[in-house]
Amino acid sequence: MNKTSRITLSDVALAADVSPITVSRALRDPSKVSPLARDRIDRAIRELGYVPNPAARALASGRTDIVGVIIPSVSNNVFADVMRGIDEGLQGSPLIVQLGTTRYSPLTEEQLIRVFLSQRPAGLIVAGHDQSPAARALLAGAECPVVQIMEVGPDPIDLAVGLSHFDGARAAAEHLLAQGYRAPAFLGAQMDPRSQRRLAGFRACLEAAGLGGDDPVVTTPEPSSVSLGCRLFADLMARLPQTDAVLCNNDDLALGVLFEARRRNIAVPSRLGICGFNDHEMMSAAEPPITSVATDRRAMGAQAIRLIRARLAGQDAPRGHAVDLGFQLIPRASTRRNRSSANRPT
Amino acid sequence: MNKTSRITLSDVALAADVSPITVSRALRDPSKVSPLARDRIDRAIRELGYVPNPAARALASGRTDIVGVIIPSVSNNVFADVMRGIDEGLQGSPLIVQLGTTRYSPLTEEQLIRVFLSQRPAGLIVAGHDQSPAARALLAGAECPVVQIMEVGPDPIDLAVGLSHFDGARAAAEHLLAQGYRAPAFLGAQMDPRSQRRLAGFRACLEAAGLGGDDPVVTTPEPSSVSLGCRLFADLMARLPQTDAVLCNNDDLALGVLFEARRRNIAVPSRLGICGFNDHEMMSAAEPPITSVATDRRAMGAQAIRLIRARLAGQDAPRGHAVDLGFQLIPRASTRRNRSSANRPT
DNA sequence: CTGAAAGCGCTTACAG
DNA sequence: CTGAAAGCGCTTACAG
Missing domain, CATH: 3.40.50.2300 (Response regulator)
Known part of the structure; x- marks a missing residue:
């Protein structure tokens, strides 16, 4: 094809008056080349605008970057x-x-x-x-x-x-119970393996608390989104109107739940607790700020x-x-049910 | 190094009893090889578990995928x-x-x-x-x-x-004016070239409407976030309390403004109109749903x-x-000021 | 510190 | 439809 130009290592070697091997060495480990040669090579590289060919390097060395x-x-x-x-x-x-x-x-x-x-x-x-x-x-x-x-x-x-997504979700569920919520539910989208483990953590907590009967869980394989959070929450309320808290598989859903709760005039956190997962930046900015499990x-x-x-x-x-x-549960106003809310850090 | 195994094209050729060139051809354009040879080659590839070496291909052909x-x-x-x-x-x-x-x-x-x-x-x-x-x-x-x-x-x-980001922002600003807002401001973060052009579109609209005096603009080079939207809005209200609408550089900021307005009991859309940019999925889910400029x-x-x-x-x-x-302005409740809001599509 | 030789695994024309 | 020859641009041992 375009065999024009395209500077190679040999061109550099020629211009620097050394062998190609020495140029190659200078490129890979300058300390193995005499300062003099190094200088000449550096100059030649600069003047010619040489750029190594990664394919050739990969073929010869068996390695890539x-x-x-x-x-x-x-x-x-x-x-x-x-x-x-x-x-x-x-x-x-x-x-x-x-x-x-x-x-x-x-x-x-x-x-x-x-x-x-x-x-x-x-x-x-x-x-x-x-x-x-x-x-x-x-x-x-x-x-x-x-x-x-x-x-x-x-x-x-x-x-x-x-x-451990299992542990993270379990800690979140425990937090909901500790706040006095008695009928927490789980909302999940895009039920990939990690979501499954979060769900398992949620269930483990409920069972340990003797609340394992209902299995208050609404999930969907659909990809997660804020709108989906609205819809899942609507489904949940239709099925289990006694729900008083929601552990969401992720923060998008949690935000959707917050919006939908607002639309339905369901008070957060008094009537409904909301907890997300991952602690996306927006969780702290929401009104009220939303509790979440921070992951890095x-x-x-x-x-x-x-x-x-x-x-x-x-x-x-x-x-x-x-x-x-690890993870860190970040409690915020969205699950602050029975406590003094005089001081409210976000 | 590990010169063990690693099947090459020649190995396949040997096993299929054809030349390496023919194998290469079969790989790149099977139609150029007789069905018989193709079959033998295919079988050999499968049996040997042959995978082409992209570096060698790149070096020889000068092309990659x-x-x-x-x-x-x-x-x-x-x-x-x-x-x-x-x-x-x-x-x-x-x-x-x-x-x-x-x-x-x-x-x-x-x-x-x-x-x-x-x-x-x-x-x-x-x-x-x-x-x-x-x-x-x-x-x-x-x-x-x-x-x-x-x-x-x-x-x-x-x-x-x-x-055209200029056109998109101008259309949004025009929408705010058409809704009866008289003191729209611009909020911007991460002021990259596209944000600059959005700002220019906003200004062009204001000038055309004879509102160009104040230059009601708050921007920051910081990366955008929902929290930043809250803070920028706070700055804006401190500086220009008469502001009655905000065109945000993007949807994150718009969401932050919505939350912050809520925290301050500023009614949206009656006292404050909010418009985002890009129309992220969450804009339609918000309460109230947020007007935005949809981009694909x-x-x-x-x-x-x-x-x-x-x-x-x-x-x-x-x-x-x-x-x-192109783009599409999606009007929603967050800027629906003087109109009948009986029917509210999201 | 430096270099001559061989080779990495493909593809590209060119014949036939 | 098929193949022999040359080469892509590097690096790897191996000497010196």
Whole structure:
């Protein structure tokens, strides 16, 4: 094709009057080259506008600077936050993100893993612990560090960083009971594995409190949204009008519940308690501010990259190493039922 | 290193009893290979578990299946939506997304363009029209299709798909005036070029209406958030208490204004009109529902990919081809001041 | 500290 | 429809 121009390493070598090998070395580890040669090479690179060909490098070395990231969806602010953390973690490294979305399909995930692995990535980040057996096998056989993010669970493939969604939801449910709510319900959308575990945590709390009878749960496989929160809450009220508190699978739903409650003149928090999950920034800004379970999505992404970089730098990060980032219940006015509300921090 | 295993094209050729070239051909264009050879090759590929090496392919052909996407930020739901559209547009193609974020820095953008271009991508998508001259030069010299997204403007580098933010904001301001608001203000965060143009559209409307004196504008370079909407609105009310409507740079701010107005017992829409920008899903769910300027971010991403795929398929898409996706003002209760509100579509 | 040789795994023309 | 030859632009050992 366009065989015009395109400066190669040999061109640089010629201009700097050294061998190509020396240029290659200067590029990869300048300390291995004499200062004099280094200077000449640097100048030649600058003058010629040389840019290395990553494909050639990858073919020769079997390595790349690519970090593959495989997540269910990008239009979910939770993953957007994770991506942000990944991006921040990448600062100062030559690593580049290759992004793939599974749309919550294990089969798509498997295919993506195959494609991404064929690129010989420097590292791979995948969401969750529920890969198909074939996907797990692929990842287990990968020559690069693999980080499972979002949750910690038994038997990580390699590295893992996340939190226990079961514990988070259980803590939230316990909070509702502690506030005096007696008929809490669970609202869930996009019931992915993590949502399922949140639901399980909710149920565990209710059972422990002897409230396990009704199973006051409304869920849908639909993707989450604020509008969906409105609708799910309407469904819930039609089915279980005695509900006095709602634990939402995520903050979007919680916001929808708040709006719908307002539309129906249901007083929050006195008649209805609302709790979200993740503690999106808007939870503290809402009126009333909404209680939520804070998770640090950015830290998750950043930490995943940190683990990969450490492994690449030859540092020790044994297989099976899992980092539990935990969660924090942030009580706010939306669940402040029987207490003095004189002082109201947001 | 690990020279063990790793099946190559030659291995497949050997097993299928054809030459490597024929295998290569079968992979790229099966119709050019006899059905018999094709069968044998397919079987060999399956049995050996052969996966092509993209680096080798890239080096030999000078092409890759990579689409570079360069956006300011991922933790901004506008770009998350665009990414979603890109992702959808990619369906059924072998293209893979490589993602880079500029953090709104032209210098970082330039570096990213350089790095991404060195990969010989199949296409490049960049946000906005305000690249540095050096970045523009790089893009103009690119051998792949380049799509500028988010807005349409004069002198696109190659392809473009977006809308006029100036027009969108002006239409919103006109709507506020038409509703009888007489002292509209503008609230803006993260004042990137598109926000600047929205502000300009707002000002143009006010001037045309003879209301250009005060310049009722509160902006900040801080990234946008709902909480920030609360704070900016507080600033605004302190400075210009006569304000009776707010045009927000985006929906996050608008939601923050709604919450803050509620906290202050400022009636919406009678005492205060609120209008957002982008029409995020939550605008229709809010109570009251919030007027906004709808933009189709997903379509933007999908269309960008469509243009790239068309160009790659050899179809005609002349340089300078710009697609204006337009916008649509969605009037809702938050600006329904003097009208009968008997029927209230959301 | 530096270099000559070989090779990474494909594809590109060019023949036949 | 099929193949032999050359080469894409680097890096990897191995010497010196």
